[in-house]
Every structure is written in C-alpha cells, then in structure tokens.
Amino acid sequence: MSVLLDHLPVIWQGLVVTLQLTVASFLGAAVLGVLITAMRVSPVGVLRAMGTAYVETFQNIPLLVLLTLAFFALPEIGIKADALVTAIVVISVYTAAYIAEALRSGVNAVGKGQGEAARALGLTFRQSLWHVILPQALRTVVQPLGNIVIALLMNTTLAGAISVVDLTDEAKRVNLVEAQPIAIFVGVGVMYALLASVIGYVTGRLERRLVMVR
Template sequence: MKQFIDLQLIRDSFSFVISGLPYTLGISFASFLLGLILGFFLALMRLSGKKWLTLPSTIYISLMRGVPMIVVLFVLYFGLPYYGIQLPALLCALIGFSLVSSAYISEIFRSAISAVDKGQWEAATALGLPKAKTIRYVILPQAMRIAIPPLGNVIIDMVKSSSLVAMITVPDIFQNAKIVGGSKWDYMSMYILVALIYWVLTILLEQGQALLERRLRLG
C-alpha cells in the first residue's frame, strides 16, 4: 500500500522546491511596491472630487477587483501574443500582480485617508500649508497607521496567490513542486511540502506586520 506522505521524497526534493523562493518573494514584494505607488495615486484620484479623475479610477478599480488574477495573467501571457506582443512570463507576473494589487491598495489608502479627522485638514489649511504638503506631512503619517493592518493582509495574500504564476511557467516554489510531483508520481507529498512552506512564510509576514504595528504605536 502506498504511503500517504513520502518523507524521503520531501527531504530529497526540498532544495529544488525551495530554489523557487526568490521568484515567489520577488514577484510578491516587487508587485506590492509597484501596487503601493499606483494605488496611492488611484486613491488621490478617487478623493480629488473631479469627475475626469474619479470616473476612470473608479472603473479601473472595479475592473481589477472584479477579474480573477488567473484571467489577468492569461490575458498578458497567452492573449497578447495574438496581437504580436510577446512578454516574458516573469514580466507578465509582475505586471499582473501590480495592476490587481493596486486596486485593492488604493481602496485601503482611500479609506485610511478618509478616516483621518477632518480637523487635521482644517488645521493644516489654517497654517497655510499647501495641499501637497498637508497630505505628505500631516495626513499620510496618520493614515499609514490605519492602513498597515489591511496592507499586511494584502502582502500575505499576494505571497499565497503568487502560486498562480506557475500557470504561466514561472519557476516558483509551486511550479517546482509540480515538476517533482509529476516526475515521481507523488503530488500529495509535494503539495503538502509547498503548503508548509507557504504557511511558514505567512507566519513570518504576520510577525513582521505585528512588529511594525507596535513600532508605529510607540512612535
């Protein structure tokens, strides 16, 4: 009878599977940083009160939040070649995750900025601060304290969702686990291994998020 988990296979293949970790973390964190930048400007567009800015940003956010990530990746990697645009799988992953994450991040920024007491805006205006400096020096520091917990959830979700890049041949940890599972006819052992790796990564990110929240509270 075949054993449920092959521990020897897990030990022998661990180094190969974990070799995909730079792709998993690289895609997740690089896309998160790009999403932060784009999401911040999308949030400002939503809050501008100008229809020519709020309308396109609202449509973009709705679209990116409404389309599954796997569809975005397939459009970039398999769809664009029909129009003569061939992008590397890694670039498709970075673009796809950045675009989708920016939509969620923008809503986090928007709600965090809106949560800052209106008296802060009024006080800054009374002191003669221009709007750009008011946002940078008065509103953003307070909004970031509010935004850190949901932003932490976004990066954790991105690390887990990065497993989807295996569908477009990026050699992340999940893709490497699939390769071993297929060659050894033991997907169960490999999927359990990769699940444990993602779990450990999530725990580390949660600890980092908690540490950052404590520092912000003390600061």
C-alpha cells in the first residue's frame, strides 16, 4: 500500500478522471435513456421500432469496439474531439441502452389504469409519461439503475484504450516504474470496490425511502 501512497498525486488524478467519466457518462446516458424509453413505449410504431433497434444494437456491440471505432474512425470523416469527451459520449450512448431497458421494465410495472386515468384527465402522451408514468416507474428500478451505474464505473477502465488516463491507466504507469503489480492493482481494486459500495449504499437508501413514500 505504501507504493500507492508514494504516488498518491498521480493516483488521485486518475481517480478524478474516473469519477468525471462516471458522472458525466451517467448523466448523458440518463437523458438519452429516458428519450429511448419514451420511444419504446410510444403509440407510434416507427418510434417503437427505432427505440427497440437502438437497444438491441448497443446491447450487442462490445463497448471497446465502439470506443475504438469512435476514436479512430470519426476523425477520418472530419469529426474530431478530445479523448475524454469521446469516451464520455460513447459510454453514454452505450449505457443509455441499458438504462432504457431498465426504465421500460419499470413503465411496464405501472398499472395500466394510471395511463388511462391520465388520458381521462386530458393529458397528452408526453404529459402522462413525464408526470404520471415515469415518476412511478423510477421507484421500481432504483436498484437496477444503481447496478447499471456500478457497471458503468467498471466500464470506464476501457477508456484507457483510447488514451484516457484514468485510475487504471495511472496504476499501469506506476507499475511500470515500481514493478509491484500485486500491491498496486490490489490497492486500485479496493478503490473501485469502495466506489461501487458507495453507489450501492446510496441507491439502497434511496430505494427504501421511495418505497416508504409509495
């Protein structure tokens, strides 16, 4: 563990990048995931098909392939961005498929009478979805969403493949200098485990609180 303390500044810098990747990617994925969910439960068949195609596509392509393709292929067609921005966008687009699937299961868990009551009150599809259906659906998928965030955290380690220097990449660099892989990577693994535990604790508390409100 002392080897990590000796290189604490660079390890901390890598941890900050990992947290930036995780938070920014989740926010982007959450917004996109809600939009995809709305498409998947839409009364318009074309939108439902597009939403389904999105989820099926991005759930069946490895994230590493998407990252590599975006980083090396997009500049060839004139689309250039910083490696960190590219990683955030790609991870957001990828994770949105899983968030959309979780939210759709939550929407399906809401009683059909809720939607019928909203329509009887004169609400449009968008209004009933935003004000009636989604708030109830979110209560049922807090823990699944927490698991998705944990998976997202772990997926950020792949950003090193496109030159993003995150916690894992900093650990690799420290190991090149110190040649103590067990101490270094066990220590970094503990950091990831602690972050995942915090996410699990927060979502668990949030889930219990929402259940009490229901």
